[in-house]
Amino acid sequence: MQALARYFYAPFMMLGLTSAAYWVVAHGYSYLWLAPLLAVAYAATFAAEKAAPFFEEWNDHDAHGDTQANILHQIAYEWSVINGVLLIPFICWLFPYQGLWPTQWPLWSQALLAFLAADLGFMVMHYFSHRIPALWRLHAVHHGVGRLYGFNGVIRHPIHQTIDMLVANLPLVIIGMPVDVAVLLAFLISVTLLVQHSNVDARLGVLDGHLSIGRVHHMHHVNWGTEGDCNFGLFLTIWDRLIGTFQAKPSRPITANDMGVDELPNFPTSFWEQMILPFVYKPGQGEPERYRKHNPTPAQDARAQVSIQGNQSGTDFGRHHSGGMHPAE
Numbered sequence: 001m002q003a004l005a006r007y008f009y010a011p012f013m014m015l016g017l018t019s020a021a022y023w024v025v026a027h028g029y030s031y032l033w034l035a036p037l038l039a040v041a042y043a044a045t046f047a048a049e050k051a052a053p054f055f056e057e058w059n060d061h062d063a064h065g066d067t068q069a070n071i072l073h074q075i076a077y078e079w080s081v082i083n084g085v086l087l088i089p090f091i092c093w094l095f096p097y098q099g100l101w102p103t104q105w106p107l108w109s110q111a112l113l114a115f116l117a118a119d120l121g122f123m124v125m126h127y128f129s130h131r132i133p134a135l136w137r138l139h140a141v142h143h144g145v146g147r148l149y150g151f152n153g154v155i156r157h158p159i160h161q162t163i164d165m166l167v168a169n170l171p172l173v174i175i176g177m178p179v180d181v182a183v184l185l186a187f188l189i190s191v192t193l194l195v196q197h198s199n200v201d202a203r204l205g206v207l208d209g210h211l212s213i214g215r216v217h218h219m220h221h222v223n224w225g226t227e228g229d230c231n232f233g234l235f236l237t238i239w240d241r242l243i244g245t246f247q248a249k250p251s252r253p254i255t256a257n258d259m260g261v262d263e264l265p266n267f268p269t270s271f272w273e274q275m276i277l278p279f280v281y282k283p284g285q286g287e288p289e290r291y292r293k294h295n296p297t298p299a300q301d302a303r304a305q306v307s308i309q310g311n312q313s314g315t316d317f318g319r320h321h322s323g324g325m326h327p328a329e
């Protein structure tokens with residue numbers, strides 16, 4: 001089972017399930033059939049995480065105490081995606097200038113083009129989310145989580161999610177991307193987010209280092225000062241290689257307690273607290289008083305220890321994000 005999960009999880013998700021979604025859309029079946037496919041994607045992810053995890057600790061949901069928040073994030077994320085797709089006819093009406101999109105291409109190549117363009121758009125937006133303090137406050141909701149597993153991909157602040165979609169998807173809609181392609185793109189992004197953050201020790205063979213998933217993405221989520229400011233890509237690492245933010249190996253081995261934001265070791269586990277976090281968290285000024293909890297979860301406790309050690313070694317994540325400075329540049 002372990003070998004099966006390591007070698008077949010990523011291809012099953014990225015090729016198998018997306019092919020099935022393509023089949024549904026290409027044959028004109030109801031988009032509602034994508035919902036059970038997405039359910040299969042989640043089930044496959046959780047099964048693979050059990051069979052071949054990076055860290056057993058990341059599968060311990062009780063220690064992290066965030067299951068309810070994660071389910072609410074899942075609902076909020078899919079709701080925003082559905083709204084985005086429903087808005088397309090309105091956007092087309094609002095921007096009658098269209099016709100640049102290659103609608104004459106086969107559907108599969110349009111979906112691929114959309115995915116590549118969105119990958120670049122998300123990467124650019126992601127880069128600035130780590131550079132501009134106002135965006136970082138919103139994006140910190142995604143980074144505060146102390147582990148990586150299936151749900152992480154959809155843990156985003158709705159305001160950040162909306163800006164993300166405006167930057168990466170709206171231009172494609174304005175130049176005429178059809179609804180069928182937009183639906184396929186939304187499905188592809190959902191599955192990619194699952195694979196990117198899942199706690200599955202996937203073996204990628206010749207694609208190792210070229211996809212922004214697994215270990216490559218772990219480096220982006222470390223709570224070691226400014227070291228997480230690398231590997232911004234959603235799926236491909238080529239964009240990071242082009243702008244010089246690609247990092248192939250971490251500076252030291254990554255442990256189960258190394259995920260998160262070092263300023264926020266007690267990152268809240270409640271959905272509603274996470275919603276107000278961008279408005280109470282001031283990058284560079286330490287953890288807001290309301291998060292210094294009296295009853296931390298075991299996972300928060302472990303991360304607080306790591307954070308203290310990290311600060312003693314001189315890292316300063318907050319100053320970086322409030323000032324936009326990067327010692328490595």
Ligand SMILES: [Zn+2]
Pocket residue numbers: 126130139143220
């Ligand atoms: Zn990030």
